Every structure is written in C-alpha cells, then in structure tokens.
Amino acid sequence: MRDKRSDSQKFARLRSAPENFISDEFVSEVRQHGWDDSRRSFIRKSLMAAGAALAGGGAARAATQNQPDQMITKPRPWSTSLGNPVAFHPYGQPSKYEVNLQRRQSPGLTAVPQASVAFSPLQGMFGIITANGLHFERHHQGWVDVDPTEHRFMINGMVKNPKVYTMDDLMRMPSVSRMHFIECGANTAMEWGNVAVPTVQYTHGMLSCCEFTGVPLKYLLQDCGADFKNAQFILAEGNDGSSETRTISMARAMDDVIVAWGMNGEMLRPENGYPLRLVVPGVQGVSWVKWLRRIEVGDKPWNAKDETLGYVDHMPDGTLRQYTSIQECKSVITSPSGGQALLSTGFYNITGLAWSGRGKIKKVDISVDGGKNWKTATLNTPILDKCLTRFNFPWSWDGSPAILQSRAVDETGYVQPTKSQLVAVRGTRSIYHNNAIQSWQVAESGEVFNVHVE
Amino acid sequence: MRDKRSDSQKFARLRSAPENFISDEFVSEVRQHGWDDSRRSFIRKSLMAAGAALAGGGAARAATQNQPDQMITKPRPWSTSLGNPVAFHPYGQPSKYEVNLQRRQSPGLTAVPQASVAFSPLQGMFGIITANGLHFERHHQGWVDVDPTEHRFMINGMVKNPKVYTMDDLMRMPSVSRMHFIECGANTAMEWGNVAVPTVQYTHGMLSCCEFTGVPLKYLLQDCGADFKNAQFILAEGNDGSSETRTISMARAMDDVIVAWGMNGEMLRPENGYPLRLVVPGVQGVSWVKWLRRIEVGDKPWNAKDETLGYVDHMPDGTLRQYTSIQECKSVITSPSGGQALLSTGFYNITGLAWSGRGKIKKVDISVDGGKNWKTATLNTPILDKCLTRFNFPWSWDGSPAILQSRAVDETGYVQPTKSQLVAVRGTRSIYHNNAIQSWQVAESGEVFNVHVE
Incomplete structure (x- = not known):
C-alpha cells in the first residue's frame, strides 16, 4: 500500500511547515492581543481540515521501502548529462528545492517590518549550527549595511585612555572563536497567553547558534585602562538608527563577552550586526548589540529605553522586573x-x-x-x-x-x-x-x- | 603619521587577496606543468612591484588608533535613517562589502570547469566552521541539483535484504551530528613542484569543515543484513554524470561513516552532494561520494576509475601507491x-x-x-x-x-x-x-x- 500523496508533498510535509501557515485571522488576533480558546479552536480545526485533505482521509499511509524498480527503470537527467561548472555561484546558494525553508516574518507582531522579527525555520534544521542564511532577525529600526572601512568602535567613560578602533585595529588583536546560542528574550512570547502558535518556527524560532570570532572585551577594557576599582557597569551602543543601548555588569564584561566580527567562519551578516557586534553568552539577544560603535564604562546602570519601556517582566503583583538578562534552561x-x-x-x-x-x-x-x-x-x-x-x-x-x-x-x-x-x-x-x-x-x-x- | 592608503585598501589588503592574484602567466605555467624557479621569481617580482606601489614605497605605515574626531564629526547615513525590513532576504546573504571573499577557480588546473576546483578563501575566514557559501568544490563532471523527492539510495551486494530508501525513509532514522574537516587529496598539490602558489586560498583552499547530520552507515548495513562475516569492503557510488565510485573498508564503514543530508544545520548544498553524500571522517574528499545513490557490499576492492587512473601516489621508484586515503596531520x-x-x-x-x-x-x-x-x-x-x-x-x-x-x-x-x-x-x-x-x-x-x- 503506497501513500497517495506525491513524493514532493511528503518530503515537504515532513521537513517544513507550508508557507502560509499563519492565517490572516491569526495575524489580526495577535494584533488585538485578544487571546482566547475559541479562536485557537478555529485555527486548529482549519489545520485539521487541511491536513485531512492532504492525507487523503488520513488512512493512506504506508512505508515506501523496497521498490528498486523506481531507480532502475527511470534514469534521471542528472546522471546522464554534464553538470554545472565550479564557482557557478562564487558564493554558494541552497538547492532550488529548499526554497520553502527560510526565515519568515509574522506580520502581526509589529506595525512595521523594520521593528519586527524573522523567525528561523527550526523544524527543518539539523545539529546545533545555524546556517548564516537562516539566522533569526530582530531589529528595532531596520538593518543597515555598514561600510567596514568607515566603521569605528569607541571605548570611553571611566577609562584612563579613551580609544577609537578601526576594524583593522581590532582584527590584529588576540581573538577567540566560541560557539554560543543567541535567543531573543521574547522568544516563545505568544505562549504566555492561550494562543498556541502553530509551528516551532513561530514558537521558538528567535533562536540561533553560531561560532563567533572576535576579541575578548576584557582585553579592550584593559587596553583603555578601565577603572576596574570603581566601575561597575558598561553600556553597549549600536550604530543603527535606533542607537540601541544596553547595560551589562562589569563582572560579565570581564568574563566571556566578545567584540565579534566573525560568524560561522565569515564576517557577520548585515542583519546580524556587520561588521561588529557584542556577543554576551547566555544573555538575551537584545544585549548582543549589533553594529557596535561604543562602549562606555560607568558606575551605575543606565536605565536605557530598552531596559525600561521594553525588556522588563510584568509580574503578577503589578510590578515590573528589570534586568533579567539570562536565558534560563x-x-x-x-x-x-x-x-x-x-x-x-x-x-x-x-x-x-x-x-x-x-x-x-x-x-x-x-x-x-x-x-x-x-x-x-x-x-x-x-x-x-x-x-x-x-x-x-x-x-x-x-x-x-x-x-x-x-x-x-x-x-x-x-x-x-x-x-x-x-x-x-x-x-x-x-x-x-x-x-x-x-x-x-x-x-x-x-x-x-x-x-x-x- | 597615518597610512597613506585609503581605509578601503587597508581593510581589503589585510583580509583577502585581490581578485586577480592568479596571473595569466601563472595559468599557462600550471597548464604546461613546466615549473622552475625563474618563473617563480617572475611572479614574485611582479607582486613585489604591485605591493610597493600600494604601500607608497613601503615607508608610510602607522597605527590608526586614537582619532575620535573621525566618529564625532561625521554622522554616517546608517545611524540617521530607517534601515531595511526583516526577511528582506528570506534566505540571508553576506554584506555587499564582502563581495571579494568568495570561492575562486584556478582556470589553469583542468580543461573544463565541470572537472575543476573552486577554492575556499581561507585567508579571510575565522574559527573552524566553513560557511556553506564558501565550502570548496571539486567535481568530476559538474554539479547537479537532484530532486530530493526522486532521489533513491540503494544498498545491494553481499546483503540479505537489498533495499531502496527514499529521503523520507532516511530522515526518519536515528541520526547523529558531527563536525569534521573535509580535504581534497590533491590539496596543496602545486607545492610538490617548485612553484609557490601565491595565496593560501590556492595552496590550501580545498579544505572545509562543517557540522554534518545523517544516519550512521552501520545502521543501514545492519538494516539490510550485510554479510559481516565475509564482506570486507563497500563501494559508494554517486548519482552525477561521472558515476564516481570509491572503495571503503568495511571496518571504516562500521566505524564513524555517516550517510548525511545536513550541513551546518541546513540541507547539503547542490555542489556538495544535495540531497545525500557520504561523510568519511579523516579520509580524502573523493571518498565522500556526493549525490550518493548506491552502496554495494563486497569482499574485494573495486579498483574503480578514481582509484587507478587518479588518486594514486607517484612514488620515487616509479611505482604507484594506491588506496592512501587518510589525510595525515x-x-x-x-x-x-x-x-x-x-x-x-x-x-x-x-x-x-x-x-x-x-x-x-x-x-x-x-x-x-x-x-x-x-x-x-x-x-x-x-x-x-x-x-x-x-x-x-x-x-x-x-x-x-x-x-x-x-x-x-x-x-x-x-x-x-x-x-x-x-x-x-x-x-x-x-x-x-x-x-x-x-x-x-x-x-x-x-x-x-x-x-x-x-
């Protein structure tokens, strides 16, 4: 007994969710923040109906092993002709058959796509490394492609010698390469309510993992003569239109934080902070400041916009919990x-x-x-x-x-x-x-x- | 004292070799296989001259630190305007400033680019992971983009139950993810002679390293009931026009060999064997058969084309050394x-x-x-x-x-x-x-x- 669906459907079904899995209804639902079980039931019923149609009533399933005839009787074009030359893509691209496995935006989340999220398709990914083309995105004012020759990185504040570094200056310095996950603090946010977001791409897809390369921040703080006796915090500032800023404790800054340019062997991607970002292992993504242009050393937390208006936890007693940075197990x-x-x-x-x-x-x-x-x-x-x-x-x-x-x-x-x-x-x-x-x-x-x- | 070269030149010079580093002279030299020191000297002198011109006589070099005015006086467009939306590239791409860091063919090596090499730009890479877009290529009859829904993988020969697997069959099975290097046996080949190939991209660029995911071959051999008592070898066969075949010992096949579909978290790239390749850790790349369609179990090595006409070592005494698979330290x-x-x-x-x-x-x-x-x-x-x-x-x-x-x-x-x-x-x-x-x-x-x- 063979599966009545075509091979193409099967392969796609097993590996990745269909393209338009987020319905318009779901989008307006998210916009309203009016989550209730009756809406969820509607979505689930729609999916069940779609699934039943695809599966031919849900009955026609069987293993497909042991059909050698399929291979012997039909030689395929790729085994009987001359293939493509090397460096056809000097920078390589995925197979045309993988076009459905991509980052997807959930358009209901924010008013404009420059302040939104593109989720990684975890359902079709393997191992622990995230291919750079599938790394999740979260921007506060859109991504920019910064000219590395014009980019400068400054350290100022409670330091003896404030300095400005070029990319060449940084890339001469001692560097390390470390594999770390990065997760947005808002990953899995929808699940706080009663909405059950349909796929893992949307429930957990603000999660990626790369090998990052750069200079340990502690070397740079030493290079500038930071006042380690009195300084307690650093502020990291990005170079995009939102000038995103985050406070990080000096203890963490002197531990395993990296001022990074490399991501899985190549330079960072523009949407991930090219040419320089902060890598803050274990801490939510918002602190991994992209397009990093400045670190200020100080003795008090800064209470910046993204530490007060956002990225705080609404507790049951009505208080707001601030500076909960670590991504728990x-x-x-x-x-x-x-x-x-x-x-x-x-x-x-x-x-x-x-x-x-x-x-x-x-x-x-x-x-x-x-x-x-x-x-x-x-x-x-x-x-x-x-x-x-x-x-x-x-x-x-x-x-x-x-x-x-x-x-x-x-x-x-x-x-x-x-x-x-x-x-x-x-x-x-x-x-x-x-x-x-x-x-x-x-x-x-x-x-x-x-x-x-x- | 500042470097007289523009920042752009500096950044490019430190990170990657110029695009046309392989001269026409060098190409014809490689074609001739007529290597001698006078030719090498010519190339070196040309490079010296070019280098001297770029460096302004070689004297005008200095550190560029401590010029904060550069940042304060010139706000850049990327920090004063709205950036690009998320999922602008649903499958991400490198910065436009990284266009020179790419795989490059050395056109002199083979008669046609379908039987040639594209080298990885090691000079501009970091850490150990090779970004998939920069993975080296070596083909025997060009690369093909095989439809995964039509792809079949057969195990036959000395087995109790010959089987044909679909991709869906394989991807349901127990899988592992392992990071391994892959190096072409011919990597650094030019250096056997007296030619000193100018850049590390061309001396060592047939080398990459990924996290591979797939099913251990031993499970598949067990699934088919291989005759472990009498079988000594397997033959792996590819699905491209060259039907590339390689003999591998049964001991190795039962050790750490993987029938792999994943590469750094996503499906293999077409030029690296999509949708299925053999991963043979520690062994030269030719045995990592791409577009893998068949494994035959047998009791003698096959002496296939790529084990006799090529991939043998010419020893000083005139003999040919065969089956030297392992890439030494x-x-x-x-x-x-x-x-x-x-x-x-x-x-x-x-x-x-x-x-x-x-x-x-x-x-x-x-x-x-x-x-x-x-x-x-x-x-x-x-x-x-x-x-x-x-x-x-x-x-x-x-x-x-x-x-x-x-x-x-x-x-x-x-x-x-x-x-x-x-x-x-x-x-x-x-x-x-x-x-x-x-x-x-x-x-x-x-x-x-x-x-x-x-």
Whole structure:
C-alpha cells in the first residue's frame, strides 16, 4: 500500500511547515492581543481540515521501502548529462528545492517590518549550527549595511585612555572563536497567553547558534585602562538608527563577552550586526548589540529605553522586573513539531534542541504521553557552555494520539518548568523569558499540533 | 603619521587577496606543468612591484588608533535613517562589502570547469566552521541539483535484504551530528613542484569543515543484513554524470561513516552532494561520494576509475601507491598569508588551522624565523576528532623580514613534516597527500609571499 500523496508533498510535509501557515485571522488576533480558546479552536480545526485533505482521509499511509524498480527503470537527467561548472555561484546558494525553508516574518507582531522579527525555520534544521542564511532577525529600526572601512568602535567613560578602533585595529588583536546560542528574550512570547502558535518556527524560532570570532572585551577594557576599582557597569551602543543601548555588569564584561566580527567562519551578516557586534553568552539577544560603535564604562546602570519601556517582566503583583538578562534552561522538540505530519506508523527519530544561559546541558528527558512518563534522550556531542545541544530519541508510533514533550536540566541542576509551574510564579502578563516545556500533539491523522497542557 | 592608503585598501589588503592574484602567466605555467624557479621569481617580482606601489614605497605605515574626531564629526547615513525590513532576504546573504571573499577557480588546473576546483578563501575566514557559501568544490563532471523527492539510495551486494530508501525513509532514522574537516587529496598539490602558489586560498583552499547530520552507515548495513562475516569492503557510488565510485573498508564503514543530508544545520548544498553524500571522517574528499545513490557490499576492492587512473601516489621508484586515503596531520597559517600585507609594525595575531585524519590535534608550534626556533600556539576549543582546530599565536612584528611556519602534532604523536622530509620519502612526482609545513615570507614592505624553504 503506497501513500497517495506525491513524493514532493511528503518530503515537504515532513521537513517544513507550508508557507502560509499563519492565517490572516491569526495575524489580526495577535494584533488585538485578544487571546482566547475559541479562536485557537478555529485555527486548529482549519489545520485539521487541511491536513485531512492532504492525507487523503488520513488512512493512506504506508512505508515506501523496497521498490528498486523506481531507480532502475527511470534514469534521471542528472546522471546522464554534464553538470554545472565550479564557482557557478562564487558564493554558494541552497538547492532550488529548499526554497520553502527560510526565515519568515509574522506580520502581526509589529506595525512595521523594520521593528519586527524573522523567525528561523527550526523544524527543518539539523545539529546545533545555524546556517548564516537562516539566522533569526530582530531589529528595532531596520538593518543597515555598514561600510567596514568607515566603521569605528569607541571605548570611553571611566577609562584612563579613551580609544577609537578601526576594524583593522581590532582584527590584529588576540581573538577567540566560541560557539554560543543567541535567543531573543521574547522568544516563545505568544505562549504566555492561550494562543498556541502553530509551528516551532513561530514558537521558538528567535533562536540561533553560531561560532563567533572576535576579541575578548576584557582585553579592550584593559587596553583603555578601565577603572576596574570603581566601575561597575558598561553600556553597549549600536550604530543603527535606533542607537540601541544596553547595560551589562562589569563582572560579565570581564568574563566571556566578545567584540565579534566573525560568524560561522565569515564576517557577520548585515542583519546580524556587520561588521561588529557584542556577543554576551547566555544573555538575551537584545544585549548582543549589533553594529557596535561604543562602549562606555560607568558606575551605575543606565536605565536605557530598552531596559525600561521594553525588556522588563510584568509580574503578577503589578510590578515590573528589570534586568533579567539570562536565558534560563529550556528545550524544544523541533521534529516532529506543529505543522508537520507523520507519514505512517513506525519508527521516528524525535529530535530537538536544549540550551541554558547558565552553562552546559546535563540531561534531556522525553515524554510521549503529555508528561506522565519520561525517558532520557541521547545528547549529541560536543556539549558546550551556553551553546545549543541537539538531542535525539527513538520512538515507534503506533498510530494512536500522543503528546510529545522535552524537559531539559542544566549543569546547575535547574529543571525546565512546566507552563503551570512558570505561570504560578510569573503570571500570564509577561512577554519575555518563557522557558516552559513545549507540547506537540500527534493526532491519529499523523498531523502535529501545538497544544497547551499542564 | 597615518597610512597613506585609503581605509578601503587597508581593510581589503589585510583580509583577502585581490581578485586577480592568479596571473595569466601563472595559468599557462600550471597548464604546461613546466615549473622552475625563474618563473617563480617572475611572479614574485611582479607582486613585489604591485605591493610597493600600494604601500607608497613601503615607508608610510602607522597605527590608526586614537582619532575620535573621525566618529564625532561625521554622522554616517546608517545611524540617521530607517534601515531595511526583516526577511528582506528570506534566505540571508553576506554584506555587499564582502563581495571579494568568495570561492575562486584556478582556470589553469583542468580543461573544463565541470572537472575543476573552486577554492575556499581561507585567508579571510575565522574559527573552524566553513560557511556553506564558501565550502570548496571539486567535481568530476559538474554539479547537479537532484530532486530530493526522486532521489533513491540503494544498498545491494553481499546483503540479505537489498533495499531502496527514499529521503523520507532516511530522515526518519536515528541520526547523529558531527563536525569534521573535509580535504581534497590533491590539496596543496602545486607545492610538490617548485612553484609557490601565491595565496593560501590556492595552496590550501580545498579544505572545509562543517557540522554534518545523517544516519550512521552501520545502521543501514545492519538494516539490510550485510554479510559481516565475509564482506570486507563497500563501494559508494554517486548519482552525477561521472558515476564516481570509491572503495571503503568495511571496518571504516562500521566505524564513524555517516550517510548525511545536513550541513551546518541546513540541507547539503547542490555542489556538495544535495540531497545525500557520504561523510568519511579523516579520509580524502573523493571518498565522500556526493549525490550518493548506491552502496554495494563486497569482499574485494573495486579498483574503480578514481582509484587507478587518479588518486594514486607517484612514488620515487616509479611505482604507484594506491588506496592512501587518510589525510595525515597538517596545518597552515591562514593570516598573515601570501597576498596579504602587514599594515604597520607592532602586534599581530598569527592564526591558522590544524587537522589530522587520525584523530585530535595535540599541539601546534609556530616559528617566525623559518624553522630555527619554535613556540607553542594556543589551541582554540573545542578540539574535536578529525575536525579543524583553530590556533592563535601573539606576534609583534619589528619590521624586519620574517618567515612564518606552523607545525602540527596529532594525538598519535605524528609530527607534520618539513617539505624536505616529505620529499625524501615521496619524491616530487606526486599530486596527492602533501602535508608539508607551509612557509610565508614577510618582506620589509609588509607584503607576504609563499616561499619554499628547508
């Protein structure tokens, strides 16, 4: 018995969500911030209907192994003709068949796309490294392509010798390369409410991981003679129209912060801060100031715009919690995940990502029954400090409904909370720092949905 | 005293070699295979002349720090206007200022670009990960963009159950992600002769390193019931027009070989084997069969075209050495390197790459006086098995001529040989497996050249 869908549909369905998964209804819903269960049900029903149509009633699923005739009887053009020359793309590009795997904007989130988000397609990604073309974006006034020969980086404030560095000055200095995750503090923000955003691209896609190269900030602070006795904080300032500024403690600045130009072996991309950005391992993305032009050394936090008007936590008692920078331990199953469809019963590799702003990942447990029973996943190596860790877990699907969850533990012993555990402390008015366990429901049809369970 | 060159020239000079570094003379020279020192001298003199012109006589060099006026008096357009929206490139691209950092073909190497090489620009790369757009290329009949929904992978021969897998079949299976280098066996081939190829892009640029994701080949061989008692070898076959085939021992196949679809988090690029290639850690690139369509299990090596007509070592006694697959321990300084120019005296971070097909890198030593004295470099972490390792070494240039070398030692204790040590064993008629120490000469002008020393 063969699957009635075409191979093309199957391949696309397993790896990535369809292009227009975010409906207009959903967009206006997000704009209103009027989240309720009846709206969610509407979205889920639409998806179920679409899924059932694609799956031919949900019944026609079967394995496709052992059909050697397919290969022997039909020689393909690529094996019988001369291919393309080398350096056809002097800078290489993905296959034309991968065009649906790309960053996507959720147009409902902000008024203009210059102050918005483009999410990474985690559902179709592998390992821990994010290919630079798929790195998530979040801008406050749009991205700029800064001329590196004109770019200057200044250190001033409580320093003996204020200095201005060119890119050439910086790139002569001692450098390090480190793999670290970067996550926007607002990642998974929609899940604070009762809306269940349909795909992992939109629930967790403000998350990427690269090998960053640059000069440790401590060397530069030493070079300028920072007043280490009295200074307590630094301010990092970006060179775009929003002049984004963030306060960072001197203790952190002297630890593992990097003034970086490299990203996965090449220069930073313009939308990720070319030619210079701050890398602040373990800390939310807003502090990784892009197009970095200045660091000021001081003795008080600056209470900048993005430390007061935004990037604060609305607590249940009505207070605002400020300067919660660290991204706590978190994990998510990236496949199977919302919007994907299981093609048949049988074996699947459940795979996903775990990370912690406080160090290394120690353990990831998996549940396929909504949290009743847990088994330990295999962690892919190397397991690095403040870096994504890929986990894999073998699962045989028997065709009955299932709820898939992952729960990470970091080296400090911190255990990723359930949503209700998190809400008990934080309430539901927050935007930032949602690190709750994510649940994906596998329906009998094989379709996978985002659900909120206890 | 300021450098008289424009900032633009400086930035470009330090990071990457000019576009037309390979002269027409050099191309015809390579075609002829008529290498001699007088030709090399001609090229070197041309470069010296060009370098002197750029450097304004070689005298006008100075540091450019401490000019804050440059930033304060001239606000740049990118800090005073609205930037570009997110997902402007749904699949991101490098800055327009990085257009010179790209893969380059050396047109003299082969008759047609479909059977040629595009080299990675190591001189401008950082860390150990190769951005996918800069991964080197080597094809035998051009690259093809295979439709993944039509692609099939067969295992046959000495197996109980021959099978044909679709991509969906494979991507459901247990997978691993591993970072490994890939090096063409012919990397650094030109240096066997007396020609000193001008830049590290052309001497060592058939080298890349990615995080690969796929299913361990051993699982597939088990799935098909391979005859482990009698089988000794496998044959891997590609799906392009050249039907490239390579023999691999069963011991290696059951060790760390991966049938891979992922490369730095996304699907393989077409020129690197999309949608499926073999990853054979530590072994020369030709065995990492691209567009992988078949593996046959057998009890004798196949002596295929690319194991007899090519990819054999011409030994001094006239014999041909076959099946030398492993890439022995090797290293190279990527910056400063040939074609670059030091901008002034003072501090430089000497940086480069070390790797071994036999395991991890244990140590890298650096000489700045052509091998008389050696000091140990800092190895960037993590140091991984059969993976590139980035090294850094602090150096203060006093303006006098210097010869920079790196020498790697792997965990087996193997020490990277000098060129004369290698030639004593291998002669000079070889093409493949040149892992000798590379020398870069820094001239008084600051210009850097490839030189052959003992």
